[in-house]
Amino acid sequence: MRYIDFRSDTVTKPTPEMRKAMYEAEVGDDVLGDDPTVRRLESLASEIFKKEAALFFPSGSMANAAAVKVHTNEGDEIIVEERSHIYLMEMGHLSFISRVIPRPIPSSRGNLDIEFMEKTIRKVRRYYIPKTSLVCLENTHNYWGGSIVDIKNLKEVYDLAKNYGLKVHIDGARIFNASVATGIPVYEYAKYADSVMFSLSKGLCAPVGSMLVGDKDFIDEARRIRKLLGGGMRQVGVLAAAGIVALTKMVDRLKEDHQKAKMLAGGLKNIGYDIDPDDFPTNIIILKVKDAALFVEKLKENGILALPISPNEVRFVTHNDISFEDIERCLNVCDSLIASL
Ligand SMILES: Cc1ncc(COP(=O)(O)O)c(C=O)c1O
Numbered sequence: 001m002r003y004i005d006f007r008s009d010t011v012t013k014p015t016p017e018m019r020k021a022m023y024e025a026e027v028g029d030d031v032l033g034d035d036p037t038v039r040r041l042e043s044l045a046s047e048i049f050k051k052e053a054a055l056f057f058p059s060g061s062m063a064n065a066a067a068v069k070v071h072t073n074e075g076d077e078i079i080v081e082e083r084s085h086i087y088l089m090e091m092g093h094l095s096f097i098s099r100v101i102p103r104p105i106p107s108s109r110g111n112l113d114i115e116f117m118e119k120t121i122r123k124v125r126r127y128y129i130p131k132t133s134l135v136c137l138e139n140t141h142n143y144w145g146g147s148i149v150d151i152k153n154l155k156e157v158y159d160l161a162k163n164y165g166l167k168v169h170i171d172g173a174r175i176f177n178a179s180v181a182t183g184i185p186v187y188e189y190a191k192y193a194d195s196v197m198f199s200l201s202k203g204l205c206a207p208v209g210s211m212l213v214g215d216k217d218f219i220d221e222a223r224r225i226r227k228l229l230g231g232g233m234r235q236v237g238v239l240a241a242a243g244i245v246a247l248t249k250m251v252d253r254l255k256e257d258h259q260k261a262k263m264l265a266g267g268l269k270n271i272g273y274d275i276d277p278d279d280f281p282t283n284i285i286i287l288k289v290k291d292a293a294l295f296v297e298k299l300k301e302n303g304i305l306a307l308p309i310s311p312n313e314v315r316f317v318t319h320n321d322i323s324f325e326d327i328e329r330c331l332n333v334c335d336s337l338i339a340s341l
Contacts, residue, residue, distance in 0.1 A: 037237030
């Protein structure tokens with residue numbers, strides 16, 4: 001049976017153009033700084049984000065881990081959103097690698113409450129009180145259903161952070177989804193951050209890779225940490241070549257993924273599921289059901305893959321390898337299941 005795979009946009013296969021670019025890529029030893037294709041990808045990323053420098057990573061988790069390590073000292077406290085990927089889904093690298101204390105705070109679908117954030121920042125300086133040194137945001141926000149952090153909220157967070165001398169890092173694994181949905185260029189979002197991570201391997205369809213952008217000193221240090229974490233790669237231009245196609249050819253296409261998500265959410269609501277399509281502005285939908293594990297099992301029996309993310313929430317992610325006809329098929333299956341679940 002051919003499965004329609006809604007588990008994540010990470011399941012996307014590289015496009016034929018990517019495979020050709022990978023085959024033809026000019027390569028060199030990147031640890032020695034010799035890979036011209038990686039250099040090209042990194043310059044492209046720093047131009048697009050209007051940051052001084054960029055660095056290619058094997059994964060978003062490693063790029064996030066390196067960013068936190070560079071921005072903090074052991075024992076610092078860092079503010080994270082309570083449902084964020086960096087806090088919940090990255091193997092606890094905050095404490096395992098950077099040895100910082102995460103201070104999770106609530107949000108309105110990823111938008112931080114500025115008063116709450118201000119209260120959270122440690123103001124009293126005594127030797128036994130940890131120092132708050134970093135705030136991390138996620139845009140778009142995965143576990144809030146691809147929600148967008150408003151640029152106004154980002155600016156407020158950034159201004160407040162700067163008042164107290166904190167760094168700001170954006171986990172922008174899907175920041176191009178935010179940009180395509182709002183029309184705001186990614187460099188505008190990046191203005192309000194010291195560093196941004198974004199993924200090439202999700203909706204942009206590259207097989208592997210994420211980028212970290214920031215100022216030159218930050219990226220020089222992140223390069224050292226990347227090597228320490230085992231992320232120094234050799235003739236990695238074969239992967240960077242796909243990343244260049246991702247950045248130059250695949251961004252505008254994300255709007256189709258958003259249309260597919262709208263069609264899915266709207267269809268589910270019409271069938272009678274408890275869902276508000278307006279909650280899902282990009283390519284991720286989170287559906288509340290009675291029993292997520294059972295629902296996902298029934299979907300699978302009918303050729304649909306989705307991910308249970310809590311006992312009563314199922315996540316659907318739209319992407320390049322799902323067509324509008326696939327959405328219709330999924331809706332037909334969900335229609336047939338609603339009575340029995
Ligand atoms: C919001 C967010 N940040 C970071 C990551 C980590 O990326 P990777 O899987 O490349 O480590 C993911 C992966 O799904 C993600 O959704």
